[in-house]
Amino acid sequence: MxxxxxxxxxxxxxxxxxxxxxxxxxxxxxxxxxxxxxxxxxxxxxxxxxxxxxxxxxxxxxxxxxxxxxxxxxxxxxxxxxxxxxxxxxxxxxxxxxxxxxxxxxxxxxxxxxxxxxxxxxxxxxxxxxxxxxxxxxxxxAVKDAGELALIERAVAMAETALRHTVPLLRPGISETAVAGILERHLREAGSEAFPFPSIVASGPRSALPHARAGDRQLETGDFVLIDFGAVTAGYCSDITRTFVLGRASDEQREVYDIVREANVRASGALRVGMTGMAADAVARDYIDARGFGEAFGHSLGHGIGLEVHEAPRLARVVESPLAAGTVVTIEPGIYRAGWGGVRIEDDVFLSALGPRVLTGFPRDLHELS
Amino acid sequence: MxxxxxxxxxxxxxxxxxxxxxxxxxxxxxxxxxxxxxxxxxxxxxxxxxxxxxxxxxxxxxxxxxxxxxxxxxxxxxxxxxxxxxxxxxxxxxxxxxxxxxxxxxxxxxxxxxxxxxxxxxxxxxxxxxxxxxxxxxxxxAVKDAGELALIERAVAMAETALRHTVPLLRPGISETAVAGILERHLREAGSEAFPFPSIVASGPRSALPHARAGDRQLETGDFVLIDFGAVTAGYCSDITRTFVLGRASDEQREVYDIVREANVRASGALRVGMTGMAADAVARDYIDARGFGEAFGHSLGHGIGLEVHEAPRLARVVESPLAAGTVVTIEPGIYRAGWGGVRIEDDVFLSALGPRVLTGFPRDLHELS
Structure with missing residues (x-):
C-alpha cells in the first residue's frame, strides 16, 4: 500500500x-x-x-x-x-x-x-x-475516521509482515532478545517508524509473566513463545500477540491454548456498538472461567489503539460506558500459570455499526514450530 | 563482559x-x-x-x-x-x-x-x-555507585558495537528507517534489553531537526547522517550521537563538524566536581558562539543518564547547582541550520573527584563514508 x-x-x-x-x-x-x-x-x-x-x-x-x-x-x-x-x-x-x-x-x-x-x-x-x-x-x-483506520490497518500489516519473517527463525538456543532483534529489524523494513512499546518475547516459564520484556533466556524445545509487539505509521499503532509452541505441544499446552483462542474468537465476534466495556470483557472472562481458568486471566480484555497504544475505550470489568461506532480495540485474553507458562492471543478489531471487523489476519491456530 | x-x-x-x-x-x-x-x-x-x-x-x-x-x-x-x-x-x-x-x-x-x-x-x-x-x-x-557505572559502561559498549556494525552499511538509497532497523538489530544482538528512546536517524536537511526520528527519506551522497541512539542493560541506559558524511564533505560541512567536535572535546575535558551545570554548558556554548554559530546551538549541553535516559543533573544555561562526584552525563553540543543540515556529537562522561572520564570510545573524527 x-x-x-x-x-x-x-x-x-x-x-x-x-x-x-x-x-x-x-x-x-x-x-x-x-x-x-x-x-x-x-x-x-x-x-x-x-x-x-x-x-x-x-x-x-x-x-x-x-x-x-x-x-x-x-x-x-x-x-x-x-x-x-x-x-x-x-x-x-x-x-x-x-x-x-x-x-x-x-x-x-x-x-x-x-x-x-x-x-x-x-x-x-x-x-x-x-x-x-x-x-x-x-x-x-476513540472514534476513528477513515484515514485513521487506514493507518491502523497499515500498522497491523507491518506487524504481521514482520512476524511472518520472524517465526521461521524461532529455534532452540536462540535468545529472546535475539528474536526481538529479528522482529524489530523486519518491523523497520516494513516501514514502522517506531515501536509502540518494548517488544515482549517471553519463552517457557517467562510466558507466564504478562508484561515480561525480552530477556536473555534461550528458547527450549517444549516452550511456549509469546510475542507481543506492534508497529507505528504516521503515529498510529498496532498491537498484536501470538503464542507459539517450540516443538510438539503437550496436551496441557494444547488445552490452555484452545481455551484462549476460543475466548479470543468469541469476544471479537460478540463486540457490538452500545455494549459496555464490562460486557465485552465478560464474554471472554466467563468462557475462561467456565473452563476452569478464571483465576489465571488476571488482566482486562483489551483497550483502544490509535495515536497511543493504550487509549479509550477500555474493555474491562469496571467499565460501564458503551462502545461507540468507529472504535478500534485490542481483544487479548490470556491464561497465565506461574512457573509453567502462559498464552495470550491478541487481535486488533474495528467496531462499526455493522459489527466487528478483525483487522489482524495472522493465523490463530496452534502453531507448533519444528 | x-x-x-x-x-x-x-x-x-x-x-x-x-x-x-x-x-x-x-x-x-x-x-x-x-x-x-x-x-x-x-x-x-x-x-x-x-x-x-x-x-x-x-x-x-x-x-x-x-x-x-x-x-x-x-x-x-x-x-x-x-x-x-x-x-x-x-x-x-x-x-x-x-x-x-x-x-x-x-x-x-x-x-x-x-x-x-x-x-x-x-x-x-x-x-x-x-x-x-x-x-x-x-x-x-544522580550519584552512581560502581555497579551502576559498570552497567552504563556495558550499555555504552553495546551501543558502540551496534554502531560499528551499522556504519559500513550506510550508502545512498537506503532509508533512514532501514538504517534504524539494522542498528536496532545489532543493539539486540549485543544484548540490549530495550531502546531507551526512539532511535534518531536523520539525513541531509533532516539532520537539522534535533529531535527527528528515523523517516522514510533515502540517504543521498553529500548528506550528513546523524545517528542518536542508545542501549539498555539491567535498566541502565547509554545515549550516543555520531554524525557522518556520505561521500566527501564540503568545506562548509567540515567547518561545522570541526566546531562541534572541538566543543564536545572541550566540554568533556572541562567537567569538574563542583562546577555548575551552567558553567559546563558555557564551555561548549561560548566556543560555538565565538566561532559564529551560537544561534544554531539551540538545546542544552547534556543531561544525566542512568535508569532513565534523561535524569539529574542537567547541564544547561539555567542550572546553578554544582556537579557531584559520581555523576554520568551526556556531552552533546550541536549546530543546526534549517534546510542545510546539522551535526551533533554526543558522548557519555563519568565525573569523579579525579576529573572526567569519557566512556564513549567511538571515534569523533569526521568520517566520510565511501
Missing part, C-alpha cells in the same frame, strides 16, 4: 477543532489547555516531544521550543498558530493567555498534568480560573 | 533506603509516597510498569498488580514487602496507610504525580497531610 493511497488523518483537523470548541462551550470554558502530546498531535498534527496547546473559540495556539522550529511548520500547516519559546513553555503560556482578553475559565487535562505544573497554574497563572477536565480530546480520539 | 563480572546495582538497596530515611527525617515527613517507576526501581529493584511505593522509617511497601506477581518476587527479594492489588493500587494504598498508625505527614513526588492522582490524595486520602517533594530520590540517583 503506498502512502499516497491512504487519506491523511490530519485532513480532519478542522472538524476536530469544531468538535472541541463545541465541547468547550458545553463545559462553559473559555479555553482548554492541552498538555497531552498525543492529544496535541490529534488536534494539530505536531509530533514533537515538548508542546503546550491553548484552544479557545477563536484561537488555537501551539507553543514549542527551538528544536522543533522547522518540524512544526511542516507538520501543522494552518491548524494552529505557533509560538517558539526560547526558555520555558510556561512563560510563553502566561504571555499568550495575557493576550486573550476574554479568557477567564480555562480547562486543563487532569490526566495529563503533573502536580508540579498544576502548582504553576495556581501560582504564576493565578489570574485565570483553572478547571480540571478529563477525556475531552480522548473521547473524540 | 559477562553478566557475572558486573556487581549488581541492587546490592546497594539497603544503603539507598537508609539515605532516603535520613532525607525523610530531615524533611520532617513520616512517609514518602513514591510514584516514579524509575525511583521505585532504584529503591526496590522492581521493573514493572504499575506500582506505588510507601516508605517510612520502619517500612517499605510496594503495591503492584496481578500481572507482576511472579516478577516482583524475583526482582525485589527482601528490599520491600509486597501487596498485590486486584483492583486499584490507590485502594490498596489507603488500606496500607491505614495500618501505619504513626503516619500523618506524607510526602509525594510533585514531578511524578498527575493532577488526577493528586485529587485522589485530597479526597480519598484526606486523613493524611500531603506535602509535595521534588528530587528526593533523584538526588541519590
Amino acid at each position: 503506498s502512502a499516497a493511497a491512504v487519506a491523511s488523518p490530519i485532513d480532519n483537523r478542522p472538524a476536530r477543532l469544531t468538535a472541541l470548541r463545541d465541547a468547550l462551550a458545553r463545559a462553559d470554558l473559555d479555553a482548554l489547555l492541552v498538555t497531552s502530546l498525543a492529544n496535541i498531535r490529534y488536534v494539530t498534527g505536531f509530533s514533537g516531544s515538548n508542546a503546550l496547546l491553548v484552544l479557545t473559540a477563536k484561537d488555537c495556539v501551539l507553543l514549542t521550543d527551538f528544536r522543533y522550529a522547522t518540524q512544526v511548520e511542516e507538520e501543522i500547516g494552518s491548524a494552529a498558530s505557533v509560538r517558539i519559546e526560547s526558555t520555558n513553555l510556561w512563560t510563553g503560556l502566561w504571555a499568550q493567555l495575557g493576550t486573550m482578553a476574554s479568557v477567564e475559565r480555562v480547562g486543563f487535562e487532569s490526566m495529563h498534568l503533573l502536580h508540579r505544573d498544576f502548582a504553576r497554574l495556581l501560582e504564576q497563572g493565578a489570574r485565570w480560573s483553572w478547571r480540571p477536565t478529563t477525556d475531552v480530546v480522548e473521547t473524540l480520539r | 559477562s553478566a557475572a563480572a558486573v556487581a549488581s546495582p541492587i546490592d546497594n538497596r539497603p544503603a539507598r533506603l537508609t539515605a532516603l530515611r535520613d532525607a525523610l527525617a530531615r524533611a520532617d515527613l513520616d512517609a514518602l509516597l513514591v510514584t516514579s517507576l524509575a525511583n521505585i526501581r532504584y529503591v526496590t529493584g522492581f521493573s514493572g510498569s504499575n506500582a506505588l511505593l510507601v516508605l517510612t522509617a520502619k517500612d517499605c511497601v510496594l503495591l503492584t498488580d496481578f500481572r507482576y506477581a511472579t516478577q516482583v518476587e524475583e526482582e525485589i527479594g527482601s528490599a520491600a514487602s509486597v501487596r498485590i492489588e486486584s483492583t486499584n493500587l490507590w485502594t490498596g494504598l489507603w488500606a496500607q496507610l491505614g495500618t501505619m498508625a504513626s503516619v500523618e505527614r506524607v510526602g509525594f513526588e510533585s514531578m511524578h504525580l498527575l493532577h488526577r492522582d493528586f485529587a485522589r490524595l485530597l479526597e480519598q486520602g484526606a486523613r493524611w497531610s500531603w506535602r509535595p517533594t521534588t528530587d528526593v530520590v533523584e538526588t541519590l540517583r
Whole structure:
C-alpha cells in the first residue's frame, strides 16, 4: 500500500477543532489547555516531544521550543498558530493567555498534568480560573475516521509482515532478545517508524509473566513463545500477540491454548456498538472461567489503539460506558500459570455499526514450530 | 563482559533506603509516597510498569498488580514487602496507610504525580497531610555507585558495537528507517534489553531537526547522517550521537563538524566536581558562539543518564547547582541550520573527584563514508 493511497488523518483537523470548541462551550470554558502530546498531535498534527496547546473559540495556539522550529511548520500547516519559546513553555503560556482578553475559565487535562505544573497554574497563572477536565480530546480520539483506520490497518500489516519473517527463525538456543532483534529489524523494513512499546518475547516459564520484556533466556524445545509487539505509521499503532509452541505441544499446552483462542474468537465476534466495556470483557472472562481458568486471566480484555497504544475505550470489568461506532480495540485474553507458562492471543478489531471487523489476519491456530 | 563480572546495582538497596530515611527525617515527613517507576526501581529493584511505593522509617511497601506477581518476587527479594492489588493500587494504598498508625505527614513526588492522582490524595486520602517533594530520590540517583557505572559502561559498549556494525552499511538509497532497523538489530544482538528512546536517524536537511526520528527519506551522497541512539542493560541506559558524511564533505560541512567536535572535546575535558551545570554548558556554548554559530546551538549541553535516559543533573544555561562526584552525563553540543543540515556529537562522561572520564570510545573524527 503506498502512502499516497491512504487519506491523511490530519485532513480532519478542522472538524476536530469544531468538535472541541463545541465541547468547550458545553463545559462553559473559555479555553482548554492541552498538555497531552498525543492529544496535541490529534488536534494539530505536531509530533514533537515538548508542546503546550491553548484552544479557545477563536484561537488555537501551539507553543514549542527551538528544536522543533522547522518540524512544526511542516507538520501543522494552518491548524494552529505557533509560538517558539526560547526558555520555558510556561512563560510563553502566561504571555499568550495575557493576550486573550476574554479568557477567564480555562480547562486543563487532569490526566495529563503533573502536580508540579498544576502548582504553576495556581501560582504564576493565578489570574485565570483553572478547571480540571478529563477525556475531552480522548473521547473524540476513540472514534476513528477513515484515514485513521487506514493507518491502523497499515500498522497491523507491518506487524504481521514482520512476524511472518520472524517465526521461521524461532529455534532452540536462540535468545529472546535475539528474536526481538529479528522482529524489530523486519518491523523497520516494513516501514514502522517506531515501536509502540518494548517488544515482549517471553519463552517457557517467562510466558507466564504478562508484561515480561525480552530477556536473555534461550528458547527450549517444549516452550511456549509469546510475542507481543506492534508497529507505528504516521503515529498510529498496532498491537498484536501470538503464542507459539517450540516443538510438539503437550496436551496441557494444547488445552490452555484452545481455551484462549476460543475466548479470543468469541469476544471479537460478540463486540457490538452500545455494549459496555464490562460486557465485552465478560464474554471472554466467563468462557475462561467456565473452563476452569478464571483465576489465571488476571488482566482486562483489551483497550483502544490509535495515536497511543493504550487509549479509550477500555474493555474491562469496571467499565460501564458503551462502545461507540468507529472504535478500534485490542481483544487479548490470556491464561497465565506461574512457573509453567502462559498464552495470550491478541487481535486488533474495528467496531462499526455493522459489527466487528478483525483487522489482524495472522493465523490463530496452534502453531507448533519444528 | 559477562553478566557475572558486573556487581549488581541492587546490592546497594539497603544503603539507598537508609539515605532516603535520613532525607525523610530531615524533611520532617513520616512517609514518602513514591510514584516514579524509575525511583521505585532504584529503591526496590522492581521493573514493572504499575506500582506505588510507601516508605517510612520502619517500612517499605510496594503495591503492584496481578500481572507482576511472579516478577516482583524475583526482582525485589527482601528490599520491600509486597501487596498485590486486584483492583486499584490507590485502594490498596489507603488500606496500607491505614495500618501505619504513626503516619500523618506524607510526602509525594510533585514531578511524578498527575493532577488526577493528586485529587485522589485530597479526597480519598484526606486523613493524611500531603506535602509535595521534588528530587528526593533523584538526588541519590544522580550519584552512581560502581555497579551502576559498570552497567552504563556495558550499555555504552553495546551501543558502540551496534554502531560499528551499522556504519559500513550506510550508502545512498537506503532509508533512514532501514538504517534504524539494522542498528536496532545489532543493539539486540549485543544484548540490549530495550531502546531507551526512539532511535534518531536523520539525513541531509533532516539532520537539522534535533529531535527527528528515523523517516522514510533515502540517504543521498553529500548528506550528513546523524545517528542518536542508545542501549539498555539491567535498566541502565547509554545515549550516543555520531554524525557522518556520505561521500566527501564540503568545506562548509567540515567547518561545522570541526566546531562541534572541538566543543564536545572541550566540554568533556572541562567537567569538574563542583562546577555548575551552567558553567559546563558555557564551555561548549561560548566556543560555538565565538566561532559564529551560537544561534544554531539551540538545546542544552547534556543531561544525566542512568535508569532513565534523561535524569539529574542537567547541564544547561539555567542550572546553578554544582556537579557531584559520581555523576554520568551526556556531552552533546550541536549546530543546526534549517534546510542545510546539522551535526551533533554526543558522548557519555563519568565525573569523579579525579576529573572526567569519557566512556564513549567511538571515534569523533569526521568520517566520510565511501
